[in-house]
Amino acid sequence: MTDRYAVFGNPLGHSKSPIIHARFAAETGEDLTYGKVEAPVDGFEAALRQFIAGGGSGCNVTAPFKLEAFALATAMTPEAAMAGATNTLRFTDGGIEAHNTDGVGLLADVERILRAPLRGKRALMLGAGGAARGAVLPFLDAAPAAFVMINRTPSKAQAIRDELLAAGHHGLSLADFDTTDRFDVVINATSASLTGECPAIPSRAFEGCELAYELAYAKGLTPFLSRARDADVRTLADGVGMLVGQAAVAFEWWRGVRPTIRNLIETLSIPLERPARQLP
Ligand code: NDP
Numbered sequence: 001m002t003d004r005y006a007v008f009g010n011p012l013g014h015s016k017s018p019i020i021h022a023r024f025a026a027e028t029g030e031d032l033t034y035g036k037v038e039a040p041v042d043g044f045e046a047a048l049r050q051f052i053a054g055g056g057s058g059c060n061v062t063a064p065f066k067l068e069a070f071a072l073a074t075a076m077t078p079e080a081a082m083a084g085a086t087n088t089l090r091f092t093d094g095g096i097e098a099h100n101t102d103g104v105g106l107l108a109d110v111e112r113i114l115r116a117p118l119r120g121k122r123a124l125m126l127g128a129g130g131a132a133r134g135a136v137l138p139f140l141d142a143a144p145a146a147f148v149m150i151n152r153t154p155s156k157a158q159a160i161r162d163e164l165l166a167a168g169h170h171g172l173s174l175a176d177f178d179t180t181d182r183f184d185v186v187i188n189a190t191s192a193s194l195t196g197e198c199p200a201i202p203s204r205a206f207e208g209c210e211l212a213y214e215l216a217y218a219k220g221l222t223p224f225l226s227r228a229r230d231a232d233v234r235t236l237a238d239g240v241g242m243l244v245g246q247a248a249v250a251f252e253w254w255r256g257v258r259p260t261i262r263n264l265i266e267t268l269s270i271p272l273e274r275p276a277r278q279l280p
Contacts, residue, residue, distance in 0.1 A: 002031050003033075004056045005035075006036060006059050006060075007035075007062060008061050009038065010041055021034035021247060023259075024251045027260065044065045045072060048089075059089050069098065070084060073097065074095040074096050075096075075098070076098040079101070079137055082164075083100040088246075099253055101246040101249035101253065102134040102135065106135050106245060108241075108261065109242050114235055118185065119142060121185060122144065122183045122185070123185045125139070125148070125189050126151070126189060127189035128156040131189045132189040136172060148172075152200070158174060177201075178202065179202045186211070186228070188212070197223060201227060206231035207231070210233070211233070211237065215239040217239035218270060240265055244261045245261055245265075248261050
């Protein structure tokens with residue numbers, strides 16, 4: 001029987017998820033359909049329950065429903081619990097299980113596609129919102145020599161560190177923007193680029209840096225990536241690889257089979273003459 005999946009969000013006009021999952025299904029031979037449900041902003045739960053009642057097997061969830069979906073979950077993975085938000089659900093007998101695949105997807109892009117393994121390296125994450133939260137456990141698991149978070153509102157980064165410590169996860173450090181540390185990998189997990197802004201960046205962060213990664217995608221050379229290019233950072237990347245990576249982790253969680261991601265990332269990337277992604 002053909003299984004049904006979908007992405008829920010509002011608006012959804014721009015969503016690439018149906019294309020991505022159709023490609024994964026074709027590649028792996030999985031028998032499924034994947035559609036879009038643009039639920040009313042105040043009608044997510046009703047739309048979700050209708051989808052489940054209609055035989056849906058699972059779904060992705062995007063803005064503005066990630067927190068509401070999390071609140072409806074009856075079980076969750078550690079990544080979802082840490083993020084306090086979910087982008088992937090699967091439906092079991094009467095239950096809704098929540099996962100957060102954003103961080104694992106980001107890590108897969110950084111380590112496997114961009115070939116910047118974090119083990120023993122110094123990583124800086126700018127931002128402490130939902131995406132940064134989703135990334136902290138996978139990043140700590142990757143065993144960097146240092147993993148530092150800086151946020152415009154320091155108390156939010158502090159809260160993440162406190163939660164990690166309470167759960168027995170050591171290794172996330174906090175710093176101020178005036179730190180003079182250098183980093184091998186700098187991740188922009190702020191949403192500053194969505195409004196054409198550049199988050200504050202510590203003065204020496206890019207010195208000798210291997211990879212500057214912008215979570216936003218399809219924005220071309222953002223102010224953050226421009227700064228990195230001007231500082232001669234070796235590899236610049238935007239979040240298209242994270243987008244495909246998080247979808248692949250979701251697909252594997254649903255179907256038990258891992259699709260490949262490299263070709264699809266290259267297909268969906270903005271051409272290099274507008275350098276949003278330069279593969280090493
Ligand atoms: P949130 O709204 O949860 O968090 C926003 C973060 O950005 C906060 O840390 C906020 O700081 C910071 N911020 C916002 N504006 C500025 C600014 N002008 N200067 C400095 N810091 C700023 O957003 P998300 O975590 O959900 O998303 C973050 C980014 O990641 C977005 O660009 C989003 O598009 C992208 N994303 C990409 C995905 C992908 O698959 N490629 C998946 C998910 C997200 P403060 O706490 O001070 O408000």
